[in-house]
Amino acid sequence: MVSMSLAAPTRTEILGLYRSLLRTAREFCDYNIREYTKRRTADGFRQNQNLTDPDSIFSVYQEGKNQLALAKRQSVVYSLYAPKVKSVMELDAANVITTNTSN
Amino acid sequence: MAARGALLKYLKVNVTSVPRNPTSAAGGDTGLFSVAFNAVRRRFSTEEVRGSFLDKSEVSDRVISVVKNFQKVDPSQVTLNAHFQNDLGLDSLDTVEIVMALEEEFGFEIPDNEADKISSINLAVDFIASHPQAK
Numbered sequence: 001m002v003s004m005s006l007a008a009p010t011r012t013e014i015l016g017l018y019r020s021l022l023r024t025a026r027e028f029c030d031y032n033i034r035e036y037t038k039r040r041t042a043d044g045f046r047q048n049q050n051l052t053d054p055d056s057i058f059s060v061y062q063e064g065k066n067q068l069a070l071a072k073r074q075s076v077v078y079s080l081y082a083p084k085v086k087s088v089m090e091l092d093a094a095n096v097i098t099t100n101t102s103n
Numbered sequence: 104m105a106a107r108g109a110l111l112k113y114l115k116v117n118v119t120s121v122p123r124n125p126t127s128a129a130g131g132d133t134g135l136f137s138v139a140f141n142a143v144r145r146r147f148s149t150e151e152v153r154g155s156f157l158d159k160s161e162v163s164d165r166v167i168s169v170v171k172n173f174q175k176v177d178p179s180q181v182t183l184n185a186h187f188q189n190d191l192g193l194d195s196l197d198t199v200e201i202v203m204a205l206e207e208e209f210g211f212e213i214p215d216n217e218a219d220k221i222s223s224i225n226l227a228v229d230f231i232a233s234h235p236q237a238k
Contacts, residue, residue, distance in 0.1 A: 016215055022203050045196055
């Protein structure tokens with residue numbers, strides 16, 4: 001009864017979800033949120049990669065889909081409040097040297 | 104004005120030569136016209152190719168450097184013939200990440216069904232070199 005309509009997602013669907021999450025992560029304009037989303041996505045999929053029970057695969061897949069919807073929504077919201085200055089991690093080395101020497 | 108005249112004359116020859124080529128069977132000037140027309144056509148097509156497709160050796164250099172920079176890869180094992188999962192010890196999730204990194208490097212988006220097929224460096228190079236939007 002429990003596993004009646006719960007078809008486990010296929011390999012292609014799971015990889016597609018992984019790709020969609022990474023693509024959405026790239027949209028965030030804030031360096032910290034962007035990198036966190038990428039890291040969280042990779043960690044989440046690694047953590048569940050050895051699951052075999054179809055029910056639990058189904059439930060983590062659903063959770064991933066919910067997180068994807070949330071990330072898409074939030075990337076739009078955050079784009080309205082984009083940070084005015086870049087993170088220091090985004091500056092390339094050449095840029096930093098010229099700003100330092102000009103001061 | 105002189106340049107315009109020359110250009111118009113140049114174009115006129117080409118335009119009239121197109122319908123004349125298939126109709127006139129063995130006229131004395133047909134050979135000349137078809138040679139000129141083919142030369143022009145060849146020049147245009149090579150310019151187009153150079154403008155939109157990347158050189159294959161450049162693509163393979165850049166693909167190899169992207170793969171070498173990937174955390175889990177041993178740089179010494181990266182060769183043009185390396186297969187991501189068999190030779191480099193990566194899994195399907197890593198392959199997705201590498202394809203994403205290639206998208207960032209070449210500045211275009213690889214659709215999901217194409218991305219699924221890219222499982223080795225050779226396939227990646229072939230796909231990117233044949234894609235006009237890669238830069």
